């Protein structure tokens with residue numbers, strides 16, 4: 436799933452691009468806005484995507500990052516999960532415990 440970013444002429448947003456977040460062209464010009472909706476926790480390398488956004492978004496631009504952080508090992512190696520997540524079966528009676536790391 437590493438296609439190059441393409442321009443979608445049918446998009447309601449002028450000059451909107453969409454592409455593989457894991458294979459964005461290195462020469463892609465900085466953009467006004469990056470929308471990553473419910474995407475981060477479906478990437479094998481979420482930190483690499485966030486690092487790429489540092490230069491992909493113009494100074495003064497916007498990164499819209501929306502995520503339920505529903506990490507799954509099938510998508511992302513557990514060592515690469517970001518932020519909080521829930522763990523089953525902790526001591527103390529709680530069914531779930533918020534964890535970080």
Ligand SMILES: C[S@@+](CC[C@H](N)C(=O)[O-])C[C@H]1O[C@@H](n2cnc3c(N)ncnc32)[C@H](O)[C@@H]1O
Nearest residue numbers: 436454455456457458471472473474477478479
């Ligand atoms: C949980 S769905 C969210 C769909 C939609 N953005 C929404 O918010 O309803 C995750 C989406 O991420 C897309 N996706 C997964 N890996 C991707 C990648 N490397 N680059 C771009 N999109 C990806 C999938 O095709 C899927 O549509």
